[in-house]
Amino acid sequence: MTAIASEIERFNRLSASWWNSDGPMRPLHVVNALRLVYVNEQIRLHRGLASTDNALAGLRILDVGCGGGLLSEPLARMGASVVGVDASPGNLAAARLHAEAQGVAVDYRLGEPSQVLGADERFDVVLALEVVEHVSDMPAFVDTVARSVKPGGLLFASTIDRTWKSYLFAIVGAEYVLRVLPRGTHQWQQFVRPTELTAAVARSGLQPADLRGMRYNPLKHTAAWCADTRVNYIGVFKNTQRG
Numbered sequence: 001m002t003a004i005a006s007e008i009e010r011f012n013r014l015s016a017s018w019w020n021s022d023g024p025m026r027p028l029h030v031v032n033a034l035r036l037v038y039v040n041e042q043i044r045l046h047r048g049l050a051s052t053d054n055a056l057a058g059l060r061i062l063d064v065g066c067g068g069g070l071l072s073e074p075l076a077r078m079g080a081s082v083v084g085v086d087a088s089p090g091n092l093a094a095a096r097l098h099a100e101a102q103g104v105a106v107d108y109r110l111g112e113p114s115q116v117l118g119a120d121e122r123f124d125v126v127l128a129l130e131v132v133e134h135v136s137d138m139p140a141f142v143d144t145v146a147r148s149v150k151p152g153g154l155l156f157a158s159t160i161d162r163t164w165k166s167y168l169f170a171i172v173g174a175e176y177v178l179r180v181l182p183r184g185t186h187q188w189q190q191f192v193r194p195t196e197l198t199a200a201v202a203r204s205g206l207q208p209a210d211l212r213g214m215r216y217n218p219l220k221h222t223a224a225w226c227a228d229t230r231v232n233y234i235g236v237f238k239n240t241q242r243g
């Protein structure tokens with residue numbers, strides 16, 4: 001078990017505001033557009049598809065720590081068959097309610113990946129976005145998640161690096177000065193260095209394919225790619241075993 005009870009309770013308290021794009025989840029709403037383009041592009045690249053092809057059609061995608069479903073829903077709309085997993089009952093309820101209201105089919109499952117995925121359940125694409133910094137045992141969590149990637153499949157993971165810069169921007173700036181995130185959203189010690197993430201993923205046999213920084217501007221509420229991975233970053237890893 002890798003869920004931290006206090007973290008899950010905190011997420012539960014925020015669950016009603018998950019789909020409010022001006023509320024405490026605003027930064028996730030802002031980065032979502034960027035992440036969706038990235039996921040699409042990387043899958044297209046990996047599968048050697050043309051820019052006019054729908055890269056997601058027919059794919060089986062797992063979204064771990066899916067929260068209210070900010071990614072699960074649009075991915076399902078784009079033609080993927082999506083399983084969303086989250087340990088917070090409030091978030092899962094918010095995700096189910098929203099998807100139902102929108103008429104989008106997502107298979108939402110309450111619990112940890114190790115509890116709710118079948119022993120042999122594998123996916124073409126697995127997403128672990130903004131979740132590995134909230135678990136008690138990052139390598140164990142990543143291992144479970146990475147093992148659910150099919151041979152030839154992809155794992156996407158995004159998180160926050162553990163640097164002086166992330167302490168300044170992601171904690172002091174975001175939670176205390178500009179208050180774009182509720183206080184206590186992040187614990188600096190829980191942040192994950194890119195080398196730690198890559199090593200954890202490599203233990204399950206996946207290879208890094210891309211890693212890039214994401215910059216959130218808390219004054220303008222915009223997001224952009226950057227070379228600097230010392231605060232927010234996202235990576236994609238390939239299961240190079242033959243399918």
Ligand SMILES: C[S@@+](CC[C@H](N)C(=O)[O-])C[C@H]1O[C@@H](n2cnc3c(N)ncnc32)[C@H](O)[C@@H]1O
Pocket residue numbers: 002003004007008011028064065066067068070071085086087088091111112113128129130131134135141
């Ligand atoms: C910051 S939110 C990210 C939500 C979503 N991935 C996104 O980026 O929009 C982290 C989510 O991970 C969930 N979570 C934390 N630990 C978990 C665990 N061990 N297993 C499953 N979900 C977990 C929380 O309940 C929360 O909904």
